[in-house]
Amino acid sequence: xxxxxxxxxxxxxxxxxxxxxxxxxxxxxxxxxxxxxxxxxxxxxxxxxxxxxxxxxxxxxxxxxxxxxxxxxxxxxxxxxxxxxxxxxxxxxxxxxxxxxxxxxxxxxxxxxxxxxxxxxxxxxxxxxxxxxxxxxxxxxxxxxxxxxxxxxxxxxxxxxxxxxxxxxxxxxxxxxxxxxxxxxxxxxxxxxxxxxxxxxxxxxxxxxxxxxxxxxxxxxxxxxxxxxxxxxxxxxxxxxxxxxxxxxxxxxxxxxxxxxxxxxxxxxxxxxxxxxxxxxxxxxxxxxxxxxxxxxxxxxxxxxxxxxxxxxxxxxxxxxxxxxxxxxxxxxxxxxxxxxxxxxxxxxxxxxxxxxxxxxxxxxxxxxxxxxxxxxxxxxxxxxxxxxxxxxxxxxxxxxxxxxxxxxxxxxxxx
Numbered sequence: 001x002x003x004x005x006x007x008x009x010x011x012x013x014x015x016x017x018x019x020x021x022x023x024x025x026x027x028x029x030x031x032x033x034x035x036x037x038x039x040x041x042x043x044x045x046x047x048x049x050x051x052x053x054x055x056x057x058x059x060x061x062x063x064x065x066x067x068x069x070x071x072x073x074x075x076x077x078x079x080x081x082x083x084x085x086x087x088x089x090x091x092x093x094x095x096x097x098x099x100x101x102x103x104x105x106x107x108x109x110x111x112x113x114x115x116x117x118x119x120x121x122x123x124x125x126x127x128x129x130x131x132x133x134x135x136x137x138x139x140x141x142x143x144x145x146x147x148x149x150x151x152x153x154x155x156x157x158x159x160x161x162x163x164x165x166x167x168x169x170x171x172x173x174x175x176x177x178x179x180x181x182x183x184x185x186x187x188x189x190x191x192x193x194x195x196x197x198x199x200x201x202x203x204x205x206x207x208x209x210x211x212x213x214x215x216x217x218x219x220x221x222x223x224x225x226x227x228x229x230x231x232x233x234x235x236x237x238x239x240x241x242x243x244x245x246x247x248x249x250x251x252x253x254x255x256x257x258x259x260x261x262x263x264x265x266x267x268x269x270x271x272x273x274x275x276x277x278x279x280x281x282x283x284x285x286x287x288x289x290x291x292x293x294x295x296x297x298x299x300x301x302x303x304x305x306x307x308x309x310x311x312x313x314x315x316x317x318x319x320x321x322x323x324x325x326x327x328x329x330x331x332x333x334x335x336x337x338x339x340x341x342x343x344x345x346x347x348x349x350x351x352x353x354x355x356x357x358x359x360x361x362x363x364x365x366x367x368x369x370x371x372x373x374x375x376x377x378x379x380x381x382x383x384x385x386x387x388x389x390x391x392x393x394x395x396x397x398x399x400x401x402x403x404x405x406x407x408x409x410x411x412x413x414x415x416x
Contacts, residue, residue, distance in 0.1 A: 007042055007076070008040065009039075010037065010044035012038075013034060013036055013108065014034070017112075018032065024090075026087050026115065026157055028083075028117065032079070032082060049073040051099050052096055053096075058093075060088045060089075062090040062112070063083055067081065084114045085157040116154075116155045116160060117156060119153050120156040121154050122151060123154055129147065129148045140236060142236070142238070143203050144204070151213060162193050169215055169216070174210040181201070182202075206237050212231045248329075249320060282316065289301065290302075291335070309340060311358060314361035317333070317364070321365060321369055332365075333374065336362070337373045351399060385400055
């Protein structure tokens with residue numbers, strides 16, 4: 001520092017980076033300092049520096065580190081750090097204004113290249129290699145069509161992280177020999193500069209296959225963590241053999257029973273008993289409480305505990321389909337189409353129950369039957385549930401009024 005009294009007014013400014021602007025790392029502070037000099041190249045007078053107004057403009061998601069706010073000069077230097085959670089190029093501008101209105105405004109501009117941080121996690125994306133192809137069976141992948149498995153490396157903020165795996169990462173499967181083809185056959189993940197690698201799978205037989213990422217080196221604990229974090233389960237079916245099963249519940253059940261194994265057949269009698277027990281309960285509800293949320297079996301009177309939505313019907317649609325009950329399923333769908341009215345649910349109802357039994361019931365039945373009305377009403381119910389999620393934490397309030405579109409604070413516990 002210069003001796004007291006020898007410093008002049010700031011006339012020259014230098015913006016220094018305490019690291020390479022090409023190698024800033026997302027999630028880590030990028031250190032910079034603004035240096036003020038007088039006309040002779042000496043440290044500028046501190047009091048004159050304090051009178052300057054300094055502004056910093058940053059593009060994208062970049063921001064100044066809170067540890068250096070508010071900005072303050074110290075011995076002719078103004079240090080501030082720039083942070084960013086995204087891997088992106090940031091346009092940075094420093095604006096220096098003098099208290100003298102006649103003085104010019106000085107601008108310093110630069111670009112800072114934030115790169116992704118260290119490897120934090122893996123992500124897997126699944127899609128058909130032929131985007132024009134479609135599967136006739138919902139919730140599963142078709143036989144004899146390539147499934148593209150894209151493995152992605154991410155930093156803690158979700159930015160793609162380049163990884164020099166050098167053959168150290170492999171995609172493994174639980175498939176038995178001659179049931180699945182893999183390309184490349186080794187399953188080695190050749191990671192690109194953007195942190196992605198692809199492997200293509202073609203199933204030759206129906207069934208469930210697990211896939212996961214494995215490292216060539218590492219402790220058993222790290223290997224287990226990697227497997228658990230990347231484990232995915234894929235179900236492969238033959239669209240041609242099961243396509244007819246979606247026309248009605250009875251045809252679905254017939255198709256499933258036609259493929260029953262010897263062990264399945266041994267349990268057929270018990271399955272029929274369960275079906276008969278369900279029909280007994282369903283017909284009691286149908287006779288005494290149709291349209292109500294539930295049946296009180298002793299008094300044989302319906303009760304509306306969930307806004308009078310006929311929640312038993314919504315909750316049972318997928319069971320009616322799986323048990324091959326055509327008439328009962330069609331009557332339930334007709335209720336959803338013609339009689340289900342969310343405007344009548346003018347009471348505070350459990351968000352948990354509406355989600356798992358109402359929304360889940362409609363979506364599950366749509367997945368099995370492809371009935372469009374079930375999806376349409378599910379979307380409507382989902383939208384009416386949204387007010388319950390308008391909370392500071394996004395953890396929903398325990399109840400919601402579907403008719404009024406309101407949800408209020410409560411001392412009741414929230415069931416997730």
